[in-house]
Amino acid sequence: MQMKLANAAVIAAAISAALLAAQQNTNLMRGKDGGLKVAERERCYGVAKAGANDCGNGRHACAGHALADALPYEWKMVPAGTCEKIGGNLKSSDETQS
Amino acid sequence: MTEGSGRRRAWRWTGGFFEDASFGRALPERIHADIREQQFRSEIMVGIVQCAILVAFSLLYVFTPSSFTPDAPVRATPLGLSLFGILVLVRLWFAATDQLSRGILAFSVVAEMAVLMFTIWAYHLQFEAQPSLYLKSTALFYVFIIIALRSLRFDPLWVILSGLTAAVGWVALTVYALVTAPGNPITWDYVTYMASSQIHPGGEADKVLAIVMVTAILALALARGRRFLVQAVAQTQAAADLSRFFDRDVAERITGADMRAAAGHGELRNAAILFIDMRGFTKLSATLAPSDLIGVIGEYQRLLVPVVQSHGGNIDKFMGDGIMASFGAASPSDHYAADALRAVDAILAAAERWRAERAAAGKPAPGVGAAVAAGEVLFGVIGDENRLEYTVIGDAVNLAAKLEKHTKAEAVRALTTRDMLELAQRQGYAGAGAKRLLHQRDVAGVADPLDLAVLGERTVQ
Numbered sequence: 001m002q003m004k005l006a007n008a009a010v011i012a013a014a015i016s017a018a019l020l021a022a023q024q025n026t027n028l029m030r031g032k033d034g035g036l037k038v039a040e041r042e043r044c045y046g047v048a049k050a051g052a053n054d055c056g057n058g059r060h061a062c063a064g065h066a067l068a069d070a071l072p073y074e075w076k077m078v079p080a081g082t083c084e085k086i087g088g089n090l091k092s093s094d095e096t097q098s
Numbered sequence: 099m100t101e102g103s104g105r106r107r108a109w110r111w112t113g114g115f116f117e118d119a120s121f122g123r124a125l126p127e128r129i130h131a132d133i134r135e136q137q138f139r140s141e142i143m144v145g146i147v148q149c150a151i152l153v154a155f156s157l158l159y160v161f162t163p164s165s166f167t168p169d170a171p172v173r174a175t176p177l178g179l180s181l182f183g184i185l186v187l188v189r190l191w192f193a194a195t196d197q198l199s200r201g202i203l204a205f206s207v208v209a210e211m212a213v214l215m216f217t218i219w220a221y222h223l224q225f226e227a228q229p230s231l232y233l234k235s236t237a238l239f240y241v242f243i244i245i246a247l248r249s250l251r252f253d254p255l256w257v258i259l260s261g262l263t264a265a266v267g268w269v270a271l272t273v274y275a276l277v278t279a280p281g282n283p284i285t286w287d288y289v290t291y292m293a294s295s296q297i298h299p300g301g302e303a304d305k306v307l308a309i310v311m312v313t314a315i316l317a318l319a320l321a322r323g324r325r326f327l328v329q330a331v332a333q334t335q336a337a338a339d340l341s342r343f344f345d346r347d348v349a350e351r352i353t354g355a356d357m358r359a360a361a362g363h364g365e366l367r368n369a370a371i372l373f374i375d376m377r378g379f380t381k382l383s384a385t386l387a388p389s390d391l392i393g394v395i396g397e398y399q400r401l402l403v404p405v406v407q408s409h410g411g412n413i414d415k416f417m418g419d420g421i422m423a424s425f426g427a428a429s430p431s432d433h434y435a436a437d438a439l440r441a442v443d444a445i446l447a448a449a450e451r452w453r454a455e456r457a458a459a460g461k462p463a464p465g466v467g468a469a470v471a472a473g474e475v476l477f478g479v480i481g482d483e484n485r486l487e488y489t490v491i492g493d494a495v496n497l498a499a500k501l502e503k504h505t506k507a508e509a510v511r512a513l514t515t516r517d518m519l520e521l522a523q524r525q526g527y528a529g530a531g532a533k534r535l536l537h538q539r540d541v542a543g544v545a546d547p548l549d550l551a552v553l554g555e556r557t558v559q
Contacts, residue, residue, distance in 0.1 A: 003195065014188045021180030025173040041226055054167040063168055077167045077226065 044083035045092045048074040057092065132331045140251040141198060145190040147247060152183050166224045174224040178217030185209050207248065207259050214240055215267035219274070229275040230283055230295045238305060241268075245313055252324045254317035261313025265306050272302045345412040347428040348488045361486060364478020369427035370438035370470055370518070371494045372411065373502035374402060374445060376419035377465040385462065394464070395419055398452070402466075405448050409441035410434075414489055422499075427477040427490045435518055436527035438470045439553065442512050443529065446554040468512040468554070469501035472521055497544065504541045504550075511554030519551040529553075 048054070053066035053074040066074040072093035083090055159175050166173075189206040192198045214237070221232040241264045248257045275297055276283055283297045291298035341349040376382075376398060383391055395418075402421060403413055410431060411423040425441070426434025449466035457463040475492030501513045516535055523529075534555070538547040 003197070006195070007192075007197070010188060010191045014184050017184045018181055021177055021184070025177035025180070027169075027171050043226075056163065056165050063164070077169070 040080050041077045042080045042083055042090060043075045044078040044086070044088035044090065045075045046070050046072045047078070047083070047086055047088040048076045052076070057094065129328070129332050129335060132335065133328060136327060136331065137251060137253065138193070138196070141193040141203075142190070144247055144250045145186055145193060147250065148186045149183075149190075151243065151247075152179060152186065155179060167226070170224045170226060172220045172223040174217050174220035177220065178213055181213045181216075182210065185213060203256065204259060207256050208263050210244055211241070211260055211263035211267060214244060215264070215271060219271055228280075228295045229271075229278050230297050233272060233275055233297060233302060238268075241309060242312055245309070245316065249316045249320055252320060252327045254320040254324070257313055257316045257320060261309055261317075265309045265313075268302070268306050268309065272297070272299075344488070345414070345428065346407075347412050351428065351488070361479050361481055361483070364476045364491075366474055367427050367430055367477050368434065368472070369431075369475045369477070369490065369494065370425040370434045370472040371414075371427075371475065371490060371492075371498040372406070372421075372423045372425065372438055372441065372468065372470045373498045374406075374421040374423070374466060374468045375502055377467050378462075379419040379464060382462055382464055394462070398449075398464070398466075401448055401452055402445055405444045406441055409444065410437045411441050415487075422495075424475070424477070424490045427475055428488075433525045435472045435522035436525035438472070439514065439519070439522045439527045439529060442468050442470055442514075442553050446511055466511065467502060467505045469498050469505060470512075470514045470518060470553075471495075471498035471501060472515075472518040473497070500541050500543045501550070504539075507542070508536065508539070508550075508552070509556075510552045511556060512552070514551050514553055516549035516551050 043054075047070060048066050049069045050066050051064050053063060053071075054076045055063050056065075057073055057075070059073065072089065075092065078086070078088070155175075156179055159179065164173075185206055189198070189202070192202050218232050218235050218237050219229075221235050221237070222229045225231060245257060245260045245264060248260045279297070283295075285291050285294070285296035285298055286300070288298065288301075290296055291301060344352070376395070382394065386394065398419070399416065399421065406413060406421070406423045409425075411425050412428040414422040414424050414427075416422075423441075425431065425438040431437065445466065445468055453463045453465055471494045473492060473494030475490045475494050477488070477490050479486050479488055480491070481487045497515070501515070505511065505513050519527075519533055534552040536550040536552065539550050540547050541550075
């Protein structure tokens with residue numbers, strides 16, 4: 001009986017921990033713009049401000065490393081379809097040169 | 099060595115044990131229990147290794163720059179590591195509380211692999227890219243780590259289950275990528291495949307094949323390993339069982355020897371030989387039922403054997419109610435004679451207490467006779483190829499046996515030779531009080547008269 005209670009507690013704790021992990025690491029359970037949006041954003045090159053790029057490229061490893069504004073090889077995620085309107089490019093300058 | 103009825107009686111007592119021991123039967127329950135114990139430990143080990151891997155990957159994740167946007171819809175690696183960690187802890191709980199049924203283990207094996215497959219699937223969400231991207235994920239290698247971890251337990255079933263889950267999972271991932279891809283996602287051109295998000299069906303089939311092959315090889319290795327485990331457990335228990343028939347030093351000598359023990363292998367040693375005999379045994383055996391008789395012998399041996407061993411003696415053999423022990427034969431010693439005489443003093447004291455206790459309880463109270471002799475003996479292996487025995491051979495052995503019989507003639511409890519007493523005193527034996535010396539005694543079976551020393555007065559019959 002005692003073991004059953006302990007098992008129930010362990011399983012309950014495991015399920016709570018799993019939900020917490022999902023809540024922390026996905027935007028599935030986050031308010032109005034939740035959901036796993038994939039096709040709704042696109043990589044946009046040439047629009048990131050210095051230090052505000054989203055991620056790495058051939059020249060450095062990660063986010064926040066852009067040295068100047070609007071470098072053609074630094075990118076940011078933007079809502080799909082807006083990149084070219086704001087003067088960005090869907091391809092990196094590193095890619096188009098080669 | 100010893101002649102007469104004592105020796106023949108000895109064979110009746112000891113022979114039965116060897117003849118009854120059968121080696122060809124199905125594995126007894128205690129061997130299964132031992133294997134279950136091994137599997138239990140394996141399961142705990144799997145859990146600990148998994149925890150270590152989790153910690154390593156978590157540190158790796160924390161200390162390397164992330165390669166996706168901070169507001170990505172899913173952070174696949176921390177999510178996967180968390181879920182995997184939860185599964186490991188839940189399984190460790192069930193394992194540690196000994197509740198890990200096959201059902202729970204099967205669930206956890208499948209779930210672990212499913213978490214990895216889910217994490218790989220979630221990569222395309224994390225990178226906000228086409229699903230076909232995850233097919234090129236290096237996380238595929240973790241599949242092999244998880245399968246290999248299952249091989250820490252000696253059971254091919256779980257490796258196969260883990261491997262099959264991985265193979266099915268990878269096929270499902272490939273199908274999902276194909277179905278959700280826009281346009282024609284398939285290429286058969288290797289360079290295009292490597293440089294784009296196109297899918298090469300041959301490449302994915304290769305990966306599934308590799309998973310299946312690794313699983314099959316590990317399962318085969320485990321099936322063999324399991325057989326060796328069963329053999330090892332059975333033989334370790336057999337060795338433990340049989341080693342109880344040997345003195346500890348002798349058992350170590352047999353298992354630790356570079357060469358297999360063979361008849362004719364022997365070493366010369368200066369040693370002391372002790373014979374202990376229960377007095378009034380013949381009378382006892384006439385009055386007691388066999389089970390009571392063996393009970394008395396067991397009680398007496400449990401009393402005296404530790405005394406002999408605590409003084410550095412090795413039990414050479416039990417001969418019915420008699421015990422033969424050697425000092426300095428199994429391993430060399432420079433105080434063997436003193437050890438032997440101290441052992442005799444302790445034995446006489448212990449036996450006297452035992453006798454008094456039994457007499458007070460109204461039970462038959464046999465006394466003890468003992469004799470020691472020292473000299474050069476051959477310690478070695480005798481017998482034929484199938485039935486060997488480590489023993490001591492030499493004049494001292496014969497003399498000790500004869501002196502032990504002579505205690506009755508002298509009406510004393512314990513005897514040794516004057517030479518041996520002097521040798522023991524040179525080796526540091528002080529003893530309790532001066533020993534009475536008996537000059538030029540005729541001992542039955544010994545050609546020349548001997549000077550003897552009385553170690554314990556007053557025989558109790």
